[in-house]
Amino acid sequence: MVGTIKDQDVALSERVNNLVRRARLAAAVFTQYSQEQVDAIVRAMTIAAIDAAQKLALAAHEETRMGLVEDKMLKNLVASEFHYHQIKDKRTVGIIKEFPEDNMVEVAEPVGVILALAPVTNPTSTVIFKSMAAAKTRNSIIFSPHLMAADSSNMTAKILYEAALAAGAPKDFITWVEKSPRLRRETELMMVHPEVDLIFATGGTQMVKAAYSSGKPAIGVGSGNTPVYVHKTAQIASAAMDIIISKTFDNGTECPSEQTLIIDSAIAEPLLEQFKKLGCYVCNLEEVEKVADVAIDPRKGGMNYKLVGQPADTIAAQAGLKVPKGTKVLLCPLQGNLRSHRLAVEKLMPVLGFVTVDSEQEGINRALDINYAGGTGHTAGIFADDDGVIERFSDAINAGRVIVNCPTSIGGLGGVYNNLNTTLVFGCGTGGGNITTDNVGIKNLINYKRVPKRSNFSLTFQTTKNIYINPGSIDNLRNLKTKSAFIVTSASAGRRGHLSAVLERLPGDCRVDVFSGVGVEPDFSTIQKALQQMRQTQPDTVIALGGGSVLDAAKIIRLFYDYPNLRIQEVALNFLDFRHRLAVFPTKMSTQLVAIPTTSGTGSEVTPFAVFKDHETHRKVSLIDECLLPDVAILDANLTKSLPREVTLDTAFDALTHALESLVSTFASDYTDGLALEAMRLIFEALPEVLKNGSSVLWRHKLHNAACLAGMAIGNASVGINHALAHSLGAHYDIAHGRANSVFLLTTLDYNKRIPSKFMSVSSYPLWVADQKYARAAQFLNLVPAQGASNVAVSSNLLSDEQRQAHIKALERAVYDLAEAVGQPKSIAELGIKQEDFAKALPELVRAAFEDMALRTNPRCPLIKEVESLFVHAYPPRQRP
Amino acid sequence: MKEKQTRRLIGELRSSVDEIDKLLASGKADLTVDFSACTFISVEGLEWLEEMLMRAASLQANVSFVNMPPPIYKVFKVAHIDSILQASGSPPPASTGAAAC
Structure with missing residues (x-):
């Protein structure tokens, strides 16, 4: 009996609803799990994945006919063993990070139901990786495999799910879309299903684009086109071997793998010789065109998907090239305008373009040509023994991972050649239309709840260190440690006898200079005049004698005398909270400040404030800082009698x-x-x-x-x-x-x-x-x-x-x-x-x-x-x- | 008029609870399920709650859930099962008219 199209749609819709509902319940139940329960589940999954690594590699290769079994097995192990090693001690439940200095913690919240796409190029390792990441973060995950790799992907999901279930995981926390002619349609329906919380997309560009267009939060990846600059300082022999390891890894199916080499001309010849010696074939220009004819789809200008993951021998044979048996990589010189060369694109097969350059500048620019030809945000590589070149290259190139002196494919996976996070999902940032440049992993599958506790301002009490308070305390000037004093005062101090009272009491061997030009509410020009005078005598002490205006002026004079490069516009800038203010005040003053108030009002002798008047704007300007506090205050009431x-x-x-x-x-x-x-x-x-x-x-x-x-x-x-x-x-x-x-x-x-x-x-x-x-x-x-x-x-x-x-x-x-x-x-x-x-x-x-x-x-x-x-x-x- | 009965769930809810099923099947009582001592709900437990609520509805028996500890109530919230949310007295999902900021 044959159903109608409508019947089929209803059945499809029911299948989708059922899958998503099961995942939803599992996600709900998962919220109750402790870190210990989760870790036990992930451990059990890892063991199952390691046990099945070879079996799954064989299944993937048999089903897709892409890549190499040996490398697929390695990827399965990286996705399980390496991945586990990196995440096993990470906290993903409850408080996962503490910021004691900020009085804040981060608490993990699962993202919920994840729809995960699995690619044909890595159908088993990606499923291992994403399943473990989902379990570690207490999310449920529905796999939508690639139609050409559905059996091996779903087999992987089943093996890991059963291991997890036996370790206590919620029922149905891993599910998968069964292989069927309507698999693609089923995936599309799930992408817009209201009960799916996140799409975790790895796959063809169209599927990733569909994920991003679904209106759901999505973690996707972009396409790659990895340029690798081989600088003249590179170790030639090891660079050649690393590049071969990388470009032949799973027959080039890894998207971070090298696509075009940019070789300094000084080392081009020995490097190419090394490639030849190690089993690569360097094509002549005629052969390059033949390779391009088969490796590139003329309709789209991109790689020919039929040759993805095929060995170099096969590609050479299809191109009509006679190459030695067992040739590892076909090296193609890209002559002419690199920007428009047919092979200057991503080729997930052992076909590798190269150009030679005469300078570092040209090398980085040609790398940018490749980088911006469909690979922005993804991966780039450099071989060099010069940190300056590496820094300049990294600064120029737009890539989420710049792999240094390593194979870019395995290097990009992380954990084998470097300490990058292990991943099968390469975030490409905005350059690749993604939200992150991360080596995507568990940290991207958590909703982070920040819990900042109230930060109370740390109150302190500060004032002038030495305060002499008795009437007659001006006599303490006799014991002042100073060899050269600068008295800041007003004209009235002389008239009222205050200045002479001070001068009489200063130590006999003390040189004294007096600035009497501070009037009522002085402006900054008065301070500048005083500074000009003061710099001629180079005093070690400033004595402020007068009312609030004099004391405030003396504080500013001392500040600018000790720190002439300060800018008044900055130190007087308004602020909301002095802990965050823009101005940076000095922490230590070298000139002593003695404040002798002759009025009983401002208390300036014990405050960290100084006010002056801006006569242009008719406003008062305040400076506030601890460094303005005088060192000594002398409160002699005799000075206020008049x-x-x-x-x-x-x-x-x-x-x-x-x-x-x-x-x-x-x-x-x-x-x-x-x-x-x-x-x-x-x-x-x-x-x-x-x-x-x-x-x-x-x-x-x-x-x-x-x-x-x-x-x-x-x-x-x-x-x-x-x-x-x-x-x-x-x-x-x-x-x-x-x-x-x-x-x-x-x-x-x-x-x-x-x-x-x-x-x-x-x-x-x-x-x-x-x-x-x-x-x-x-x-x-x-x-x-x-x-x-x-x-x-x-x-x-x-x-x-x-x-x-x-x-x-x-x-x-x-x-x-x-x-x-x-x-x-x-x-x-x-x-x-x-x-x-x-x-x-x-x-x-x-x-x-x-x-x-x-x-x-x-x-x-x-x-x-x-x-x-x-x-x-x-x-x-x-x-x- | 049906009599009101309360049953307290103790420990982990991993499958159906015969006593509650029988009580409902008798058709004599409205039921209050007290979750105060419930420490965990599995997927099977959730499925049973949903199915039990369906049976109650067909028997025109009222069932309400009370004293849910927050981790249990959160399971209900995340599971998005209307009948369970209703029995829990949970308000309906928020409308989508809120401003994003």
Whole structure:
């Protein structure tokens, strides 16, 4: 009885569904297997493959009539024994790789159901290889053999499957398409079957193309056309033997095998003589044409498939050549234009083209001609005893494997002549239309699950090493180890007697030079002037004497004095995370930096920051690095006694801002919290007293300490949005930094106390706690909460919401009251900036603030519209909170 | 109204479970299969579950799977057998309209 075509289609479809379903169930069950179970299965398969290596080689040769039994057996052994040796200890289940430094592991996930194509040229070794790879990676695999090799391929699959099953593998994890006239159609249906997860294609170009066109993930291979450059430094005798071994291996069926030799003319004659001596036949030009007539299919211009894997004798006979019996390889000189020579293509048979060249350049270029004539991404070879030539060749040639001083066919298989991964599947990368240039293997049959654990930033605490803090501590200059000091200061230091106080105390044998040109908010040209002067005296010490601007300038001067090749554009470049920033700062400074602050505000004497002003853009530029930290800080409150009231106020409010911002910074720690809280307490206590009696050394000392403690806090926790706003406003309107900070304080307190509209994505800040921190500050400062809230001393994170809000309000009021009491401006309007001017400048102010690095550590991630809103909010005079 | 019965699978499920087959064949009970102590399912075990669910459907008996350990539930997910997924309370496969990124 004969079925209709429709009946046959239904039956075919059922067969396909059945095969794929069986494979699907096996893949599901395989997910439960342990590494030990998998390894036992692969071992059993390997033993079975080794046992059957000869039997399978004979079967393949008998069925295909291609190649040599001996070499097919060798390939079976490479696919089993060598392959096993390479994969046996590899982890393919669970955690397969650990990256302790990155706090990450890789976990294996099987790819699922694999449809594997097996080629006619390697019908048994490919099946051995792919079966073992599938088992090792817990995948199920369906083989679609080549019609002309289906019996031997399926026999191989059956032998390995039975061994695996006996070792405990899931039922049906290896299946195969039975030989039939509709085998090709069945394969095509499986390629688009929804239950097939991956196509593992090795075979004819059309099948590989079909695999890639299926819409499924596919691992395919490209066609080869291996050029081999025999450089004049090559070992001639061994090169000849290696090439013969390779080109005769399985009668040339291996696709990495040599196709055209490019021979340096200096060694051409002895090399060809060696080939002849070892049993090759060098054709004359007339014979070359005869060989091309039979080896090349004139319709397609490619190799004649009927001669694939046939011995040289057979090919010579078909070409009408009389060659000695047992001739190993037909060597064909390719004269004329190599790019268009008929034999300059892949020939999977013992026919080998060659050309001679007169230089390395010509040699590599002719190799490229062959490489790009249908073999890009596949394989190339070189024989040379010159690493430079090998490197230049490898750099030029587009090949997934460049085999050096080895037979390219067996060398390409990996594991025999070199340490390449053993494979029967040669990835060719994009040059061959593939996704990989790998010697494809188990690593390509795994879905890698990366499991990165949270990497917390490693917090450290750093500050200036030696800090002298008593009033009168300037006397410590007498013991300073220096032979040549460069004092960076401002003109006012001379007027206030500070400069002479320093000069009197420096060691007698110390040469001293003074640069007094640092004004308020210096720009980089001031730093360059100082550097020019400094380089003439070659000092070993820089003494920074003055306020924050002077100290910051001195830090930059010291940096560029020690490292004149640094580029300011790079070291001042904005960054998101300093661990990944582009700028590379030095790790060691050779010039000593002594910081003597004469104001109580910036804390620059203990911070790794330096700010200068870019007068062209009206923006402040920050440098941040540990190398900017001074070596010595001298905090002598006597130097602040003559500080004018306005400067005292501005700088104290700068320090208060430091304390408030570092407390809630995303980089805050227990270490900086303590410093910030104590700095706040000292400021609230000392500032009113200092204003009452500016010459009181005791209260000046307390205020000086407060600024330094707050400096240590920001030196490690950094600042926040208040500074971003103040930098922008201050640079635009030339407003003193501390004063600019003070007009935003109440606005930013109000902003940061609220649940962020956008949280900061900082690994080391797992929880937004700004409101708790503010409440804690209120507790620490012993501020009385508003009526209705409990004043029982409990941890700020245990306060009720109502209590917490009351504490925060108390802190806001304290800040307001302090500013009100001492007459410090609390709003932009109080700075005398006209509303029309402010409105006009607002877009630029927002842009500058949004670029400020101070935002990076703010507890709320500010949106641009919020930054604008904060400016607007800070403008009108404020009411008491 | 059928009575509700629960059966717990213990150890490896490598073939049919007579007790469950008989219970279903009686036509008297809806069945809950508790997988909490199930440590492995073979291909044969999967095939039996599918076939058992088919029989249950023809007998109009409700069968549900509960307490699947993740490795067992993953087997069900990878096997893509609708009836088993349904008995497990697994949501239907995601639509293909998701954005690729």
